[in-house]
Amino acid sequence: MFTVGLTGGIGSGKSTVADCFTALGVPVIDTDVIARELTAPARGTPPDARPAGGLGAAPGGAALNAIRATFGEAVMQADGTLDRAALRRRIFADHAARHQLEAILHPRIRQVVGQTLATLTAPYALIVIPLLVQRQDHPQGAGRGCKADKSATTTHRPEGERLAAYPLRVETSGYQDVLNRVLVVDCPEEAQIARVMARNGLTHAEIKAILAAQAGRAERLAVADDIIVNTASLEALRAEVAALHQRYLALAAAPSP
Ligand code: ATP
Incomplete structure (x- = not known):
């Protein structure tokens, strides 16, 4: 199947763009949703945690046992659910731990993506x-930003709680071989910060810390086949997505080289 990978920095507008594609009838598989399901309680993620049109049903909690075995009770809550804030602190603080978490989640996420496709x-x-x-x-994901992030989560509890509400993201690269195109949603950093502050209530410093740990705009744009510059209205965004949709339909219908 012809596939388009959608990526972008924090608050750039990935979900908004994905929703525009969903509205056009395009199946959308969200690796964040899959990661969340894999680490949800074994009964599965509540349906309302799944974005409209989201695909990629993962067995609820399929990664929980492996996470518990690797990181111990320190990342679990008393009720047996994952303590996302504790796990986040752990992987920001420790490169090896981040690799371990990636080794648990990455293959499982890829498997669900493949099965769904x-x-x-x-x-x-x-x-x-x-x-x-x-x-x-x-x-x-190490570096200055992560240290700032860590201190924010450990020394300022309210900020830590807000950060805990942010999706727990791990390395999901390695998809280049299954993607026909890469679509990057791009927007200036200040717009990203303003949008995330308005949406999640994170502080400017917390968002800067996350941005510092993520790839920069230039690094992302370097791998883009298509770019949406998300600085205009939602209406303009919908029109851009509609034009891209036509392009992707044509590319998908063309015989592969
Ligand atoms: P995250 O990385 O945090 O998951 P994201 O890249 O998925 O974020 P969105 O959730 O789509 O980004 O957008 C961030 C916020 O900015 C949302 O509240 C969304 O409604 C708003 N937003 C996105 N694009 C626009 C736009 N063109 N005009 C106005 N608001 C926008």
């Missing part, structure tokens, strides 16, 4: 991969 009959599918591009100088 196999069930689809649409002309093409969109796969949302927030961390498709990782920072080259801080491949494990």
Whole structure:
């Protein structure tokens, strides 16, 4: 199946763009949703935690046992659910731990993506991969930003709680071989910060810390086949997505080289 990978920095507008594709009938597979399901309580993620049109049903909690075995009770809550804030602190603080978490989640996420793609009959599918591009100088998400993030989560509890509400993201790169195209949502950092502050209530410093740990705009744009510059209205965004949709339909219908 023809596939388009959608990526972009924090608050750039990935979900908004994905929703525009969903509205056009395009199947959307979101690797964040899959990661959340894999680490949800074994009974599965509540349906309302899944974005409209989201695909990629993962067995609820399929990664929980492996996470518990690797990181111990320190990352579990008393009720047996994952303590996301504790796990986040752990992987920001420790490169090796981040690799271990990636080794648990990454293959499982890829497997669910593959299984889901196999069930689809649409002309093409969109796969949302927030961390498709990782920072080259801080491949494990280490660095100044992460330290700032860690201190924010450990010394300022209210901020830590807000950060805990943010999706727990791990390395999901390695998709280049299954993607026909890469679509990057791009917007200036200040717009990203303003949008995330308005949406999640994170502080400017917390968002800067996350941005510092992510790939930069230039690194992402370097792998883009298509770019949406998300600085205009939602109406303009919908029109851009509609034009891209036509392009992808044509590309998907063309015989592969
Ligand atoms: P994250 O990385 O945090 O998951 P994201 O890249 O998926 O974020 P969105 O959730 O789509 O980004 O957008 C962030 C916020 O900005 C949302 O509240 C969304 O409604 C808003 N937003 C996105 N694009 C626009 C736009 N063109 N005009 C106005 N608001 C926008």
